[in-house]
Amino acid sequence: MSNKLVDSTSPYLLQHAENPVEWYPWGPEA
Numbered sequence: 001m002s003n004k005l006v007d008s009t010s011p012y013l014l015q016h017a018e019n020p021v022e023w024y025p026w027g028p029e030a
Contacts (some may be wrong), residue, residue, distance in 0.1 A: 004029070
């Protein structure tokens, strides 16, 4: 499963980067 949060600079998003959910940060792709 691809997770788009691993490239984030936000500490909050990075702490969820390994969750088994296909998260997307807010943006055009979301």
